[in-house]
Amino acid sequence: MSGRIAVVYLLARLVTTAFLLLAAGRSTSLSRFGVAPSLREFIVGWDGQWYWWVAVHGYPSTLPVTPDGLVGENAWAFMPVYAYVSDGVGFGDWAVGALTVSLVSGYLACLVLHRMLSPRIGASAALWAVAFFAAGPLAALFQVGYAESLFVLLLLLALEAVLRRRYGRLYLILPVMGFTRPSILAFALFLGLHGILRWVRRDREPLPVRHVVHIVALGVLSTVVGFAWQVICGLVTGDPSGYLRTELAWRRNWIVDASPEFVPFEGFVRGAEFWVGRAGLPPWVGWTLLVLLVATAAVLLLRDPSVRRLGPEIRLWSASYLLYLLAVFFPQSSTLRLLMPLTPLWGAPASSRSRLRRWGMLGLCLLAQWLWILSMYGLADTFYRIP
Structure with missing residues (x-):
C-alpha cells in the first residue's frame, strides 16, 4: 500500500x-510576486519569508512599535522548528530546505493518515482520503515554505499515538x-476530553492507572508548552504580552479599531461584523x-454518519481545534489554511x-x-488574497 500512496502523492505533486x-x-505587475x-x-513568499528571516536573523529582542504606539508585525509570530529545520536540511539554502521538509512531511503524513484511517473505513477508502488530502485545496502547502505540512505530520503521529494508546510517544x-x-x-483540550471519554467508557475499555497518569501528565505538558512561547517572548523582549500583541498586529490589517489586548472569541465576532459590513449588512446578520x-x-461532528x-x-480533536480557532483567530483569507489540522476528516x-461521489470529490479538490x-x-x- 505504501507504493500506491507514493504514486498518489507523486501525481498530486506534479x-x-x-x-x-x-x-x-x-x-x-499588480501581484505581490x-x-x-x-x-x-513562491517557496519563500508570504509566511515563507518570515520563516527565512527567523532562520537567518533570529528573533528581535526589542518589539517594533507603530506610530500609534502598538506592537507591529514581527518574527515572534512564527515558531522556530520549521524555520531552523529547513535551514539545516538545506545546508544554508533555506528555500531548498523548506521545499524538502514540506514535501517529505507531506508524504509521511499521507502514510500516517492511511494507517490511522484504515481500521475505521477500510484500506481502499483510506487511500481515497489520502488522495483528497494530497490533492486538496491546500495542496500547495506541500511545496512552499509554510510549517503546516510538518505540523500536520506531527499532529497525525500524536493522534495515532492516542488511538493506539501509546501515550509514551x-x-x-x-x-x-x-x-x-x-x-x-487545542491538543491539551483534546486530551482533557479524551480523558473524560476514557473515564465514562471504563466499563467497556479498561482504564489502567498508568493511562490516567499519562493523560493527566500529557495534558499538563501540552498546556505548559502552549504557553511557553509567550513566556519566552516576554523574557527576551521584556514585554510579558509581547507575543499576543504581535499576533494582534496582523488583525489590525483588517479592522482599524482592533482591541490592543487579546480577548478570547472577540476575533470571530468582530470578523463576522467585518465581512457582512463589506456587503453593507448590519452586524446582527454576521452574528x-x-x-x-x-x-x-x-451537527456534522455529532450526527453525520460518515464523520461518526x-x-x-x-x-x-476536530471539535477541540475548531473551538480553539473560534477563541483565538480572526476569520480572513488565511482561515482556509488554518483548517489543515482537520485533515483526518477527509475520511468522511x-x-x-x-465511485461517482469519490471522483467528484477529487475533481472538486483539484478545482479548489x-x-x-x-x-x-x-x-x-489584494487583502483577501493572502494564504
Whole structure:
C-alpha cells in the first residue's frame, strides 16, 4: 500500500507544480510576486519569508512599535522548528530546505493518515482520503515554505499515538509540535476530553492507572508548552504580552479599531461584523451567520454518519481545534489554511462507496486547489488574497 500512496502523492505533486507554473504565468505587475515569478519565489513568499528571516536573523529582542504606539508585525509570530529545520536540511539554502521538509512531511503524513484511517473505513477508502488530502485545496502547502505540512505530520503521529494508546510517544512529539505551529493548546483540550471519554467508557475499555497518569501528565505538558512561547517572548523582549500583541498586529490589517489586548472569541465576532459590513449588512446578520456556522459544524461532528464512522477521538480533536480557532483567530483569507489540522476528516467523504461521489470529490479538490493557487500566488493583489 505504501507504493500506491507514493504514486498518489507523486501525481498530486506534479499537478500542483503545473498549477504553480500556470499561476506564475498569470502573475502581473499588480501581484505581490511581480511578472513571471519563479517557483523558488513562491517557496519563500508570504509566511515563507518570515520563516527565512527567523532562520537567518533570529528573533528581535526589542518589539517594533507603530506610530500609534502598538506592537507591529514581527518574527515572534512564527515558531522556530520549521524555520531552523529547513535551514539545516538545506545546508544554508533555506528555500531548498523548506521545499524538502514540506514535501517529505507531506508524504509521511499521507502514510500516517492511511494507517490511522484504515481500521475505521477500510484500506481502499483510506487511500481515497489520502488522495483528497494530497490533492486538496491546500495542496500547495506541500511545496512552499509554510510549517503546516510538518505540523500536520506531527499532529497525525500524536493522534495515532492516542488511538493506539501509546501515550509514551507523546512526550517526544508534543514539545516539537508545540514549537512548530501555535495550536498545541487545542491538543491539551483534546486530551482533557479524551480523558473524560476514557473515564465514562471504563466499563467497556479498561482504564489502567498508568493511562490516567499519562493523560493527566500529557495534558499538563501540552498546556505548559502552549504557553511557553509567550513566556519566552516576554523574557527576551521584556514585554510579558509581547507575543499576543504581535499576533494582534496582523488583525489590525483588517479592522482599524482592533482591541490592543487579546480577548478570547472577540476575533470571530468582530470578523463576522467585518465581512457582512463589506456587503453593507448590519452586524446582527454576521452574528446570525456565525451561530449558524457553529451549529452546522456541531451537527456534522455529532450526527453525520460518515464523520461518526471515524471514531470519537477524531471527532473530539476536530471539535477541540475548531473551538480553539473560534477563541483565538480572526476569520480572513488565511482561515482556509488554518483548517489543515482537520485533515483526518477527509475520511468522511472517502468512506462513501459511490465511485461517482469519490471522483467528484477529487475533481472538486483539484478545482479548489487551482483557484486557491491562482488567487494566493498568481493574482495576489489584494487583502483577501493572502494564504
